[in-house]
Amino acid sequence: MSAARQASTYPALVQDLADRGLLTARWRRVFEAVPRSRFVPERAWRQLPDRCVPVREADEWLALVNSDEPVVTQLDDGVEGGPGIATSSNSMPSMTARMLGLLQVEDGSRVLEVGTGTGYVAALLCERLGDDLVHSVELDAVVAAQAAEALAQAGYRPHLRVGDGEHPWPGLGPVDRLIATCALRYVPYALLRQVRPGGIVVAPLARTFWSGALVQLEVREDGTAVGPFCGGATYMPMRSHRVPDLHEVRGKGRARAAGLDPVRLLDLGFALYAGARLPGVRLIHQDTADGARVWVTREDGAAATAATGEEVWQYGPGLLWEEIEHVWWEYESAGRPDADQFGLTVTSRGQEVWLREPSEVVRPARG
Ligand SMILES: C[S@@+](CC[C@H](N)C(=O)[O-])C[C@H]1O[C@@H](n2cnc3c(N)ncnc32)[C@H](O)[C@@H]1O
Numbered sequence: 001m002s003a004a005r006q007a008s009t010y011p012a013l014v015q016d017l018a019d020r021g022l023l024t025a026r027w028r029r030v031f032e033a034v035p036r037s038r039f040v041p042e043r044a045w046r047q048l049p050d051r052c053v054p055v056r057e058a059d060e061w062l063a064l065v066n067s068d069e070p071v072v073t074q075l076d077d078g079v080e081g082g083p084g085i086a087t088s089s090n091s092m093p094s095m096t097a098r099m100l101g102l103l104q105v106e107d108g109s110r111v112l113e114v115g116t117g118t119g120y121v122a123a124l125l126c127e128r129l130g131d132d133l134v135h136s137v138e139l140d141a142v143v144a145a146q147a148a149e150a151l152a153q154a155g156y157r158p159h160l161r162v163g164d165g166e167h168p169w170p171g172l173g174p175v176d177r178l179i180a181t182c183a184l185r186y187v188p189y190a191l192l193r194q195v196r197p198g199g200i201v202v203a204p205l206a207r208t209f210w211s212g213a214l215v216q217l218e219v220r221e222d223g224t225a226v227g228p229f230c231g232g233a234t235y236m237p238m239r240s241h242r243v244p245d246l247h248e249v250r251g252k253g254r255a256r257a258a259g260l261d262p263v264r265l266l267d268l269g270f271a272l273y274a275g276a277r278l279p280g281v282r283l284i285h286q287d288t289a290d291g292a293r294v295w296v297t298r299e300d301g302a303a304a305t306a307a308t309g310e311e312v313w314q315y316g317p318g319l320l321w322e323e324i325e326h327v328w329w330e331y332e333s334a335g336r337p338d339a340d341q342f343g344l345t346v347t348s349r350g351q352e353v354w355l356r357e358p359s360e361v362v363r364p365a366r367g
Contacts, residue, residue: 010035013066013093022097030127031097037065038154039120040090041146045072049287052086068094073118077239078142086236088143090118091181095233102202102216102230103177105129112137112175112194114165115182115238119147119156126156134158135172137165139239166240168194175199183212183235187225187346195219204233205344206241208282210271215344226358228343232268253313259325262306263291268339270331276353276362277327281320296320327365 014031017023023031045052046064052072055061064071071090076082100121105111111125116138125134136158138144144162151158161169165180166188174196180203187203195201199219206212214233217225264270266285274281278298285294291308301316304324312321331337337355345352345361352361 008063008066010037010066013068016068017094017097020094022094022101024101027097027100027128030124031093033127034120034123034154036090036093036120037062039118039123039147039150040065040071041073041118041150043073045075045086047072047086047089052084065090068092070095071118073146074140074143078140088117088140089236090120091235095235096121096124096181098231099179099181099202099204099214099233100124102200102214103179104200105177109133109176110174111135111177111179112169112172114178114180114191115139116144116147116160117181118143119151121179121181122147122158122160123151123154123156126151126158131157132159135161135169135175137161137163137169139164164240166191166238178202180204180238181235182238183233183241184238185241186351187215187217187344189223189346189348192217192219192225192346193223195225197221197223201225201227204235205229206235206237207275208280209275209278210268210283213268213272213339217344217346224345224347226343226345229272229339231339253315255311255313256321258306258310258312258321260328261291261308262294263308264328265294265324266292267336269337269342270328272339272342272353273331273334273337273355273362274324274327277330277365278323279364281324296324323365 018028044055046055047070055064070092072086074088075084077087110133113121113136116122116136122134122136141162148160168190176199178195178201183204183206185207197219201217203215204212205215212233214230216230217227219225281296281298283294283296285292288307293307295305297303302318302320303315304312304321306312314321341356343354345358354361
């Protein structure tokens with residue numbers, strides 16, 4: 001989701017974020033004090049919908065860094081000659097601003113960031129809270145070393161660790177706030193135990209059915225966490241949470257007229273609902289001139305593909321497209337709720353999506 005909004009200078013970018021209501025006066029001062037360019041290495045790529053393209057010229061680099069777009073800083077986990085998939089980046093500034101706003105830090109808040117990346121978010125947190133209250137963990141040692149260098153050059157010394165942020169930071173003790181800047185398929189319960197009761201967790205979630213959404217959770221006395229979804233968010237996944245490829249499709253295709261334009265499945269509210277009703281169903285899509293083409297698969301070999309204005313093809317056992325249409329009609333009967341009416345509860349037993357109230361859990365359609 002690369003935004004088209006461009007800003008030619010960093011102050012203009014910060015002004016743009018403030019004009020869009022994404023920065024409080026305090027965060028505005030923090031962003032102004034921490035130029036993004038100090039945290040973007042020379043070697044960078046622009047993220048296009050289907051690939052990353054290298055940024056070759058200095059003026060192109062500067063324009064990208066001063067725009068509201070993500071800047072990709074590593075491909076293929078740093079392995080040369082790979083397929084060119086972004087594995088580390090300096091996130092889209094408006095997304096960073098939204099997440100930091102949702103984190104609701106106060107003076108004295110002790111924060112843990114999962115996914116140091118370029119170090120920019122850690123620097124913003126240091127500028128806001130002071131170095132000693134900021135902790136950031138990065139899985140990739142090369143990325144972590146670059147971030148440590150950039151942070152030191154800019155005068156910040158947060159607590160940094162190279163390790164897997166899916167697990168608690170040994171010996172750290174409880175923090176007041178946790179921000180994940182890589183997407184999770186589920187919120188690991190072990191991570192919640194790193195946050196004190198009353199603390200806040202902000203993370204992008206990306207499950208198999210849909211593209212991604214931010215969630216803001218408050219940790220309760222009993223260690224569970226509850227809170228709302230807060231709009232869409234596309235982040236690169238935590239390494240161990242990468243979504244598997246489409247499942248293998250079995251059997252011959254059967255065509256039928258579509259009772260639903262596949263473009264409707266891409267509404268985030270529906271995606272949250274359907275993801276909870278049809279766990280394990282994987283959906284990917286591509287925009288087309290008329291709307292969208294979608295592919296859905298399930299591990300039992302059931303699959304379907306549909307494009308706006310065309311017939312639907314279903315494969316394998318069962319009738320997956322019909323199940324999806326059924327879930328769509330349920331969603332419609334529920335009043336087509338927007339994404340912000342959904343929320344999430346995380347307990348030691350797993351996580352549940354709910355609609356409007358934590359007690360109104362959206363349960364799987366099967367079993
Ligand atoms: C979008 S980047 C983070 C952006 C960063 N906050 C910044 O300010 O530039 C996501 C980062 O998460 C890291 N990552 C992925 N899985 C991780 C894990 N299990 N633990 C810690 N970091 C992880 C990736 O290596 C990548 O650098």
